[in-house]
Amino acid sequence: xxxxRIIPCLDVKDGRVVKGVxxxxxxxxxxxxxxxxxxxxxxADELVFYxxxxxxxxxxxxxxxxxxxxxxxFIPLTVGGGLRSxxxxxxxxxxxxxxxxxxxxxxxxxxxxxxxAEAFGSQCIVLGxxxxxxxxxxxxxxxxxxxxxxxxxxxxxxxxxxxxxxxRLGVGEIVVNSIDADGTKEGYDLxxxxxxxxxxxxxxxxSGGAGTLDxxxxxxxxxxxxxxxxxxxxxxxxxxxxxxxxxxADRDVPVRxxxx
Amino acid sequence: MNPTIVIVDYGAxxxxxxxxxxxxxxxxxxxxxxxxxxxxxxxxxxxGVGSSGSAMAALEKRGLVEPxxxxxxxxxxxxxxxxxLQLLMSGSDEDSRPCxxxxxxxxxxxxxxxxxxxxxxxxxxxxxEHPVFSGVDTGSYFYFVxxxxxxxxxxxxxxxxxxxxxxxxSVLASENLxxxxxxxxxxxxxxxxxxxxxxxxxxxxxxxx
Numbered sequence: 001x002x003x004x005r006i007i008p009c010l011d012v013k014d015g016r017v018v019k020g021v022x023x024x025x026x027x028x029x030x031x032x033x034x035x036x037x038x039x040x041x042x043x044a045d046e047l048v049f050y051x052x053x054x055x056x057x058x059x060x061x062x063x064x065x066x067x068x069x070x071x072x073x074f075i076p077l078t079v080g081g082g083l084r085s086x087x088x089x090x091x092x093x094x095x096x097x098x099x100x101x102x103x104x105x106x107x108x109x110x111x112x113x114x115x116x117a118e119a120f121g122s123q124c125i126v127l128g129x130x131x132x133x134x135x136x137x138x139x140x141x142x143x144x145x146x147x148x149x150x151x152x153x154x155x156x157x158x159x160x161x162x163x164x165x166x167x168r169l170g171v172g173e174i175v176v177n178s179i180d181a182d183g184t185k186e187g188y189d190l191x192x193x194x195x196x197x198x199x200x201x202x203x204x205x206x207s208g209g210a211g212t213l214d215x216x217x218x219x220x221x222x223x224x225x226x227x228x229x230x231x232x233x234x235x236x237x238x239x240x241x242x243x244x245x246x247x248x249a250d251r252d253v254p255v256r257x258x259x260x
Numbered sequence: 261m262n263p264t265i266v267i268v269d270y271g272a273x274x275x276x277x278x279x280x281x282x283x284x285x286x287x288x289x290x291x292x293x294x295x296x297x298x299x300x301x302x303x304x305x306x307x308g309v310g311s312s313g314s315a316m317a318a319l320e321k322r323g324l325v326e327p328x329x330x331x332x333x334x335x336x337x338x339x340x341x342x343x344x345l346q347l348l349m350s351g352s353d354e355d356s357r358p359c360x361x362x363x364x365x366x367x368x369x370x371x372x373x374x375x376x377x378x379x380x381x382x383x384x385x386x387x388x389e390h391p392v393f394s395g396v397d398t399g400s401y402f403y404f405v406x407x408x409x410x411x412x413x414x415x416x417x418x419x420x421x422x423x424x425x426x427x428x429x430s431v432l433a434s435e436n437l438x439x440x441x442x443x444x445x446x447x448x449x450x451x452x453x454x455x456x457x458x459x460x461x462x463x464x465x466x467x468x469x
Contacts, residue, residue, distance in 0.1 A: 001423055002382045003401065040448070045381055070280055076403060076446050096276055098446065121310040123377055123405045172377055172405075201372070203379050226375065256381040256401040258448075 003254045004220045005045035005227035006244050007205065008234045010035060012081075013052050015061040017235075033068045039234070040073055042241040043258030047073065048101070048229060051081030063095045070096025080128055086115050093120060101175060103128035104145040107155055107162075110169055117170025127171040131159035131192060132179040141192050144179055152179065159192065160199050167200045174200065175229060177207040185211025185232075193223030205229050213239060213247040220253055262287070263302030263466040265459070268328070269293040270308075270318040278307050278341065281445040281452055287459045295327045303462035304331050306439075308343030312367065312408075313355025315343055325360065332362050332437055337461045339392070340439030342406060345432060348439055349410055363432060363439075365412035374425045377407045384420040384430050384442070392438050392457045393419065393431070400450045402442035404430075409441065436465075 011018040016030045036047050049069070051062040059082065066079055079092050080101030089100045100120075106113050106127055116125045130152060131141040141159035144152035163174055176196050178189035188209045197204040203226035206219035210230040219225045233239050245255040267278050269291050282289040289305065292298065306328065308315050319325050332338050332348075340348050351358050352367035359367070370376050386398040409428040412418060419438070420431030430441040438458075444451035 002378065002380050002404075005380050070277065071284070074277075074281060074284070074445060074448050074452060076405075094276065096280070098277065122407075123309060123379070173379060201376050203375055203377070226380065 001254045002226075003045070003256045004225075004248065005205075006043070006216075006241055006255070007046045007048055007227055007229040008039045008044050008241065009048040009050055009207070009229050009231045010235075011050050011052050011231065012062060012065060013054075014058045015053075015065055018052065032065050033072060036069050036077075037072050039241060040075055043245060043256065044075065044241050045227070045256060046076040046078065048078045048080065049097075050101075051079065053082070063091060066092060066095040066097050078126055080126070084109075084112075086112070086119055089116050089120065089124075093124065099124050099126050099173070101126040101128045103130065103147075106166065106171075107143060107145050107157065110165070113166055113169040113171055117172070122170050122172035125171050126173045126175060127163070127166045128175045128177065129159060129163065129166075129196075130177045130179055133189075133192075139191060139195065141195075147177075147179065160195055163196045163200050167202050171202065173203045173205065175205040175207050176225075178209060181209030182207075184209055187211065187215040188219045188223055188225075188228075190218055190223040193219060193225050197224035197226070203227065213244055216244055217248060217251055217253065220248070221251075263462050264300070265289040265303035265305060265462060266298055266301035267291045267305045267307060268298060268324065270315065270322055270324060275307055277443075277445045278305060281455055282459075285452060285456055285459065293322050293324065295323045298324060298327045298331065301331065302336065302466055303458065304328070304336055304338045305458075306338070306340045306344035306347065308341065308347065309405075310343060311354055312343060312346055312352045312359060313357050315347055316355070316357045316359060319347075329360060329362065332360075335436050335465070337458065337465055338437045339455075339458050340437075341445075342441060342443055345439035345441050346406075346408060346410055348432070348437070349412070352408060354408055362437060363410075363412055363417065363434070364414060365410060367408045368411050369408055370406075370424070371426065377405050378409075378424050379405045381447075382422050382424060382430075382442075384422055386420050386431075387418050390419045390431075390433050390438060391461050392433075392454050394457050396450060396453060396457075401447070402430075402440070402444070402451060403446040403448075404442045406441055
């Protein structure tokens with residue numbers, strides 16, 4: 001049976017992990033490759049590097065990070081952040097990424113999805129979607145871009161319609177990030193997740209808001225997510241990946257258990 | 261000198277992760293798209309992601325179709341990965357172009373009521389022994405990402421199956437030929453074990469002349 005995936009996400013800036021990390025016995029908590037190896041050994045099903053490097057002269061550092069990671073990691077690696085062209089995607093895949101996540105660039109230039117899927121296959125192209133409720137309590141969400149800075153920009157595009165369109169254009173997976181829930185640690189936006197997951201044929205990854213193990217359980221059971229992505233819950237050592245998996249397995253959610 | 265394993269480069273898909281897996285095992289493989297190099301190989305890896313039609317077109321363009329068939333039929337250990345499994349079949353729903361025809365059977369689209377692609381870690385239930393699966397437990401998890409699956413004509417060649425709403429063939433083998441629908445190079449330790457076993461298969465074959 002296909003298992004639900006647990007995916008740690010590392011924000012990387014100028015080649016270093018950004019968010020604070022607390023680990024015992026850890027050699028270099030700021031090195032994305034060392035941290036990625038640690039998560040791999042703990043049973044992470046995939047890894048995401050999200051590059052938030054601002055200055056253009058440091059943009060190539062992530063290629064080196066990805067290349068080093070690819071020598072040590074034998075699980076899938078997705079890389080996102082600042083990729084704007086098929087050539088950008090190609091360089092990242094050549095460096096060793098398995099999937100490319102695009103967000104703002106896909107909204108600005110939807111053809112990029114089709115060009116990427118044509119060149120590398122749909123399985124390589126992940127749509128990262130940042131969405132926010134139009135009004136609280138309302139079952140309508142709008143897509144935001146440029147969420148790296150100042151809360152992002154509203155596009156006026158309906159999140160569900162955008163998801164359906166992106167799949168038609170060729171994405172093989174969608175990461176749904178709720179701006180309302182992100183950083184709150186109060187749980188994923190389950191209604192948003194379910195609305196997207198039930199509307200598209202491709203796998204959906206829950207992102208934004210995980211604070212407890214139960215939040216992750218609800219994302220797959222109530223939100224119909226195929227995978228859960230989280231950052232701080234793992235980085236701050238609140239919960240280990242194996243704890244998440246045990247919690248889910250005890251509640252009959254299929255997961256891949258890894259012997260320590 | 262160690263026997264040479266060639267990873268077939270036909271300009272499609274990401275070969276780097278397969279290459280890195282063999283480097284990690286301490287047995288570097290050679291990436292090549294040259295028919296001559298392929299014909300001299302003692303072991304062949306046929307990787308691939310993307311569509312069967314464009315992959316077959318690329319193999320034809322590079323003159324690799326005949327050498328691949330020759331290697332497969334000459335007893336050289338041969339490992340197909342993901343699309344590299346599908347390409348060994350007679351043909352595919354995905355494209356009207358015939359595939360290599362090394363295994364009779366067809367490649368079909370995953371039914372639309374299921375999420376497509378089938379993406380993530382799923383179990384392989386081992387149906388019969390094979391040297392490449394030596395020391396691997398039945399029910400082990402491997403990483404899959406595919407929208408089509410193989411439906412072989414000869415069920416006796418099925419080495420492993422996987423349940424995704426449909427029960428499909430995830431490992432197919434006959435003599436020197438083995439192919440997996442999942443990606444060993446993305447399946448952690450147990451995946452690397454398959455490549456390690458394949459290396460052993462290549463060395464044994466050479467040692468036995």
